[in-house]
Amino acid sequence: GAVVSQHPSWVICKSGTSVKIECRSLDFQATTMFWYRQFPKQSLMLMATSNEGSKATYEQGVEKDKFLINHASLTLSTLTVTSAHPEDSSFYICSVEGFTGETQYFGPGTRLLVL
Amino acid sequence: GNSVTQMEGPVTLSEEAFLTINCTYTATGYPSLFWYVQYPGEGLQLLLKATKADDKGSNKGFEATYRKETTSFHLEKGSVQVSDSAVYFCALRSSASYGKLTFGQGTILTVHP
Numbered sequence: 001g002a003v004v005s006q007h008p009s010w011v012i013c014k015s016g017t018s019v020k021i022e023c024r025s026l027d028f029q030a031t032t033m034f035w036y037r038q039f040p041k042q043s044l045m046l047m048a049t050s051n052e053g054s055k056a057t058y059e060q061g062v063e064k065d066k067f068l069i070n071h072a073s074l075t076l077s078t079l080t081v082t083s084a085h086p087e088d089s090s091f092y093i094c095s096v097e098g099f100t101g102e103t104q105y106f107g108p109g110t111r112l113l114v115l
Numbered sequence: 116g117n118s119v120t121q122m123e124g125p126v127t128l129s130e131e132a133f134l135t136i137n138c139t140y141t142a143t144g145y146p147s148l149f150w151y152v153q154y155p156g157e158g159l160q161l162l163l164k165a166t167k168a169d170d171k172g173s174n175k176g177f178e179a180t181y182r183k184e185t186t187s188f189h190l191e192k193g194s195v196q197v198s199d200s201a202v203y204f205c206a207l208r209s210s211a212s213y214g215k216l217t218f219g220q221g222t223i224l225t226v227h228p
Contacts, residue, residue: 006158032214043204043218044159093158097214102147102166104208104216108158 003027004096006107013084014115021079021110023094029074032097034104035067037090044093050077084114117142121205121219128195128226136190136222138179138205146209148172148181148188149216153202162190162203195226 003026013019023033031052036044048058048069056069066088068080081088091111095104122137140146147166151159163172168183177192188205205219 004158034215041221041223043220044216046215049215095159095216102208103149103161103164104214105161106151106159 002030002096002098002105004094004105004107006092006094006110008110009108010111012113012115015085016083019081019084019112021081021092021094021112023077023079023096023107025075025096030096031074033071033077034095034097035069035077035079036093036095038093038109039090047079081112084112086114088112089114117146117207117209117217119205119207119217119219121203121222124221125223125225128224130197130226130228131194132226134190134192134195134199134224136203136205136224138188138190138219140186140188140205140207142186142207142209142217144209146207148179149206149208150177150179150188150190151204151206151218153204153221155201159204195224197226197228200224200226 005024007022033050035047038044046059047062048056050056050069050071052071058064071077091109093109095106119140149164150162152162153159163174165172165181171180179188179190202221202223204221206216208216
C-alpha cells in the first residue's frame, strides 16, 4: 500500500491566523487526494477531493474560501485553514487514492487546536 | 445516496472472546466494501476489503464477507487481543461516487486482559 505522511502532526494557533497542513504521498504519484475532518468520537467527513493540476471539488457545506486546497504536484497536497476559529479545531486527515483507484491510504492525521 | 450503518458501540470484551461488529449498507451500483481500523492517536489503516458479492476479506485474524442479499459486511474475529482495542470503521466505495468513501460512524472496541 501507499505511504502517506502529514505535517504537522499537531498544531496550536490563535484565532484569526491561518494554518497550512501538508499531505505527501511518499512512494508513488497520486493524481487524487482526499481531505477529511474528524470530530472526537465521530466518523470521518469528506471535505474535498483534490486533483493534481486542477481545482479541488468541495463537498456540500464546506467553505472553499475558508479551506484552501492546493494539489500542485503528484506527491503533495496542502490544506490551508484561513482565519481559523475555535470551531475549526478538529482532526484533519488526508488520503491518497491507490494506483488502481480501488483503495484509499490514509495519512496519520493533523490535530488542530484553535485558541 | 450511499450510506453505511454500524452497530452502536462501545464494545467491551475480554481477551480471547469472539468479536462481531455489524455493518449494513445502502448504495447505488455495485460497491466495494472496506473495514478500516484507527488505533489511538493514529490515522486510519485499511484492515480488509471485498470488491464483489460473496468475496471474503481477511487480515490479522479478522474476516468479513460481502453479502449482497442482506447488504451486509459484518466484521468478525474468533479471539480478540488487547492490542485489537481501536475504533473500527466500515466503509463503501461505489463507482457512482467517483471514488469517494462513505464511512459508518465507527465502533469503539476495548479488549480487557
